[in-house]
Amino acid sequence: MTAVTVVFADLTGSTGVFESLGNTKATQAITRLTHWIGTVCTARGGRVVKYLGDGVLMVFPQNSAAVDAATEMQRVHSERISNWPEKLQMRLQIGLARGKVVEQDGDCFGDAVNVASRLSDISGPDQIFATDVVIQHLPDNNQVRFRSLGPMDIRGRSELCVVYRIEWQSEMLSEFLTVPAGLTTMSHQPDSLLHGIELSWLDIHSSFESSQLPIFLGRINQAQFLVNDPRVSRLHAKILWHAGQFSIEDVSSYGTWVRFTSSDTIIALRREQCVLYEPGEIALGAPFDDLAAPTVSFKFTGDAVQLSRGTSEL
Numbered sequence: 001m002t003a004v005t006v007v008f009a010d011l012t013g014s015t016g017v018f019e020s021l022g023n024t025k026a027t028q029a030i031t032r033l034t035h036w037i038g039t040v041c042t043a044r045g046g047r048v049v050k051y052l053g054d055g056v057l058m059v060f061p062q063n064s065a066a067v068d069a070a071t072e073m074q075r076v077h078s079e080r081i082s083n084w085p086e087k088l089q090m091r092l093q094i095g096l097a098r099g100k101v102v103e104q105d106g107d108c109f110g111d112a113v114n115v116a117s118r119l120s121d122i123s124g125p126d127q128i129f130a131t132d133v134v135i136q137h138l139p140d141n142n143q144v145r146f147r148s149l150g151p152m153d154i155r156g157r158s159e160l161c162v163v164y165r166i167e168w169q170s171e172m173l174s175e176f177l178t179v180p181a182g183l184t185t186m187s188h189q190p191d192s193l194l195h196g197i198e199l200s201w202l203d204i205h206s207s208f209e210s211s212q213l214p215i216f217l218g219r220i221n222q223a224q225f226l227v228n229d230p231r232v233s234r235l236h237a238k239i240l241w242h243a244g245q246f247s248i249e250d251v252s253s254y255g256t257w258v259r260f261t262s263s264d265t266i267i268a269l270r271r272e273q274c275v276l277y278e279p280g281e282i283a284l285g286a287p288f289d290d291l292a293a294p295t296v297s298f299k300f301t302g303d304a305v306q307l308s309r310g311t312s313e314l
Contacts, residue, residue, distance in 0.1 A: 001100040004059045005066035005134060006108070006116040007046070009037050009073060009094045011054040012125050016087040030054050033090065037073055044069040049108045054090070055120070059108060063098055063137040067144055070094045070128050071168040078126065078169075095119025096130040096166075098137060115161060118154050122274070123165075124265030132162035150245050150275035160273075195302030197239065197246055197276070199225050201294065207301060213241040216251075217284065217296065229294040231285030237269075239276075246300070248282065249273040257283040257293075 011033060018026040030053070037056045038048040046060040046069060060066035074092055081089045097119065099112030119129040129149075138144055145167040151160035198207045199217070206225055208215055215224035218235040227236070233252035240247050250256035250269035258267045260280035266288060267274050279299040286293035 001102070002061070003098055003100050004061055004112070005063045005096060005098045005137075006101065006110075006112045007041070007058040007060065007066050007070055007094065007096050008113075008116040008120040009056045009058070009070070009092055010120045011090040012093055013090040014054050017090060020085070020087045029088075030090070033077075037092075040069050040073050040076075044072070049103075050106065057108060057113070057117075059101065063134060064139055064142060066096060067130070067134065067138065067142075067166065070096060071144075071166065074126065074128060074168045091125035093120050093123045093125055094128045095121070095123055096128065096134045098131065098133045111157070114156055115154055118156070119163065122152075122267050122269075122272075124263075124267065126169075127263070127265050128166040128168060130164050130166055132164065135164050147277070149277055150247070152275065153249070153273035155270070155272055196300065198299050198301050199296055200298075201225075201227055201296045208239070209302075210241040210246075213246075214238050217282070225296070227284055227294050227296065229285065232294055233285065236284050237282065240273075246276040247273050248276055252285065254285045255287075256285075257287050259283075259288060 011030060014030060017029060021029065034051050034056050041048055041058045044065045045062055046058045046066060049057040049059055077092050095116040097112040097115035099110060101108050101110035101112055115131060123129040135146060146164045147167060149163045149165055152163045154161045196207055196209050216235045217223055217225045217227055217237045219228060219232045220234045223235055231254060236252040237256045238249045238251055240249060248258060250271055256269045258274060258280060259265060260278050262278060282296045282298060283293045
């Protein structure tokens with residue numbers, strides 16, 4: 001079997017479209033958009049495996065073509081919907097993974113398929129998440145910008161997966177690197193090594209040094225950060241320090257949601273883990289669109305050590 005890059009693109013916000021347009025027109029609109037995604041795929045040398053309602057599963061023999069296709073989809077679609085009414089703005093979220101797959105009866109199976117699908121789910125609107133293998137297989141002279149989100153616990157996998165966010169927005173380009181030659185020499189750690197984390201909920205504020213971790217957020221006194229709300233599990237989420245970075249792991253019954261200050265992306269965690277790579281907020285037991293959700297803000301404290309940035313900086 002030959003390795004391919006699997007791309008899973010999904011449209012979000014279809015509920016508002018069905019409410020605004022009705023079933024027939026909404027279905028037509030979604031179908032036009034998913035088939036446009038398929039057109040971009042084939043124009044870049046990829047192949048559509050199948051359409052999944054408001055999602056598209058694709059494979060690309062050439063890794064760089066897959067990344068180019070994903071960024072083109074985001075740029076063109078973002079510009080297209082910029083003047084649409086808010087209820088009609090279905091946004092794209094895309095996941096990429098590379099590996100060997102098995103094709104059978106018009107479908108595609110394998111670890112790369114599962115990972116690409118899950119990365120699409122957790123990436124959030126307007127985002128592209130890719131595995132480190134995708135980044136490693138880009139040519140030395142490519143112009144892709146990215147940020148490492150560190151190791152993430154992907155449902156169904158026994159090993160952590162190192163994930164990158166591909167920055168396609170023009171306003172983000174000055175902040176990030178082109179992929180340097182010899183990517184393996186780069187650290188998979190976040191932009192800085194931080195020594196403490198500060199948590200706040202209502203009038204409760206607590207700071208924890210990295211040496212004190214792991215700590216639990218929860219509803220009972222055994223939790224180091226107490227959030228007394230009925231939607232919060234007794235021990236709801238765990239904050240860890242590993243390999244010079246903070247991460248959060250959901251251990252609850254109802255889920256944990258994370259968002260960061262520089263992005264509208266929301267990462268939904270169900271017995272999963274993600275890296276806390278910049279300040280943001282954590283919703284416990286209910287998503288952020290529930291205005292009454294218990295929401296913990298977090299920021300980092302202590303000295304920061306700038307990450308070595310490889311061979312070139314913009």
